[in-house]
Amino acid sequence: MAVIATGEGFRRGVRSALPLTLGLLPFGLVVGVLAQGKGLTLLEAVLMSGLVFAGTAQILALESWQDAAPVLSAVVAALAVNLRFALMGPSLAPWLDALSGWRRWLSVGTIVDHAWALSLAEMRAGRQDALFYLGAALALWAAWLVTTAAGHVMGTVVALPPGHPLFFAAPACLIALLVPLWRGVGPDILPWSVAAAVALGVTPILPTPALAVVIGAVAGAAAGAWRDTRARGARR
Secondary structure (H helix, E strand, O other), rough: OEEEEEEEHHHHHHHHHHHHHHHHHHHHHHHEEEEHOOOOOOOHHHHHHHHOOOHHHHHHHHHHOOOOOOOHHHHHHHHHHHHHHHHHHHHOOHHHHHHHHHHHHHHHHOHHHHHHHHHHHHHHEEEEEHHHHHHHHHHHHHHHHHHHHHHHHHHHHHOOOOOHHHHHHHHHHHHHHHHOOOOOHHHHHHHHHHHHHHHHHHHHOOOOOHHHHHHHHHHHHHHHHHHHHHHHHHOO
16 A cells, blocks of 8 residues: 555544553653753753653653763763664654655654554554654654643652652553554564563663663564564565
8 A cells, every 4th residue: 555645644643642642641740850850940851852852761861960961971871772763763664755855854853652653553554644653743742841841840849759650650651552562472472572581681781771772672673583584484
């Protein structure tokens, strides 16, 4: 089926992302609270979320933030955890190639886990409207700004202790994203198991857990590629 780009696809993307904006609420609140606790102003916190738009990377950077901001270590940590987008981008290539101009660049600039997962499910369902992704991503981006601002305001009123359940929002959101991507034990058990085992295995020997995410993802992708190559060879 040929890839198209329509306003209806954009609107469907927005509608599909709306339930996930509720899941972003605690995640964004954590970023806002952390930003306020590290001395960022409301404007600085919102600008950070608007320009970076990567909750896990923002939390990593903020958690390592000190009076003399460790710019290099924060950049390295953010780069490590965001390298996963280098694996996500190619899977969206059929849609991105169908777009041009500002729509393509805006789509590339807003690649985020939630919209990517929704779009991958959309592709697997046989629907090929490239603007679905942009609608989902922009809806999530707008919600991210609002929740970050709300978290910053909340941080000025309530000081959350370390270990508060709200701080589990980030991993909870990422775990929830895996549910629609799971296709059953048959096709997915090998790459998923390899990714999890490698990530857990290398975590104790790495300077930051962010690197374990990248190494696990690469190992899982390699296992999936090997599985697919072997399957194609068996069919010949």
